[in-house]
Amino acid sequence: xxxxxxxxxxxxxxxxxxxxxxxxxxxxxxxxxxxxxxxxxxxxxxxxxxxxxxxxxxxxxxxxxxxxxxxxxxxxxxxxxxxxxxxxxxxxxxxxxxxxxxxxxxxxxxxxxxxxx
Numbered sequence: 001x002x003x004x005x006x007x008x009x010x011x012x013x014x015x016x017x018x019x020x021x022x023x024x025x026x027x028x029x030x031x032x033x034x035x036x037x038x039x040x041x042x043x044x045x046x047x048x049x050x051x052x053x054x055x056x057x058x059x060x061x062x063x064x065x066x067x068x069x070x071x072x073x074x075x076x077x078x079x080x081x082x083x084x085x086x087x088x089x090x091x092x093x094x095x096x097x098x099x100x101x102x103x104x105x106x107x108x109x110x111x112x113x114x115x116x117x
Contacts, residue, residue: 018062022053022116031056032116033077037064041092042107056081064111065091076113086114 022032035052037044045066052062052070054077064073069091080087092108 016061018051018053021061025053025055025059026116031081033081033113034116035064035073035077035089035111035113037109038088038112039110040107044107044109046109052077054078065109069109069111073111073113080113081115084115086112088112 018034022034025032033054035054037046037048037050040046040048045068046064050062050064052060052064052073054060054074056078058074058078060070060074063070072091073089076087076089089111090108091111
């Protein structure tokens with residue numbers, strides 16, 4: 001079975017280093033937040049240490065979930081960029097929101113979100 005073809009932009013974004021991209025975006029004057037998987041339990045789509053960089057326009061590089069909670073995390077990064085206050089997010093099967101955002105894999109994931117200064 002072959003994978004669906006990806007656009008050149010999607011391939012580039014998937015292969016970019018979130019930290020290097022975040023630093024570049026900061027150098028360009030953009031506000032940036034970084035989301036990092038800090039803990040997992042059970043089945044989790046991405047391992048501890050996985051990162052997602054998001055700029056103020058919503059551009060993203062990296063992944064904290066392979067897609068299942070990305071939208072919710074991006075929403076939180078925007079709030080963190082506005083307030084400057086970091087957040088520790090948790091999604092899991094016992095959390096009703098996990099089903100809403102698509103984390104039905106049977107595990108729990110904790111994601112730390114911080115604005116980069």
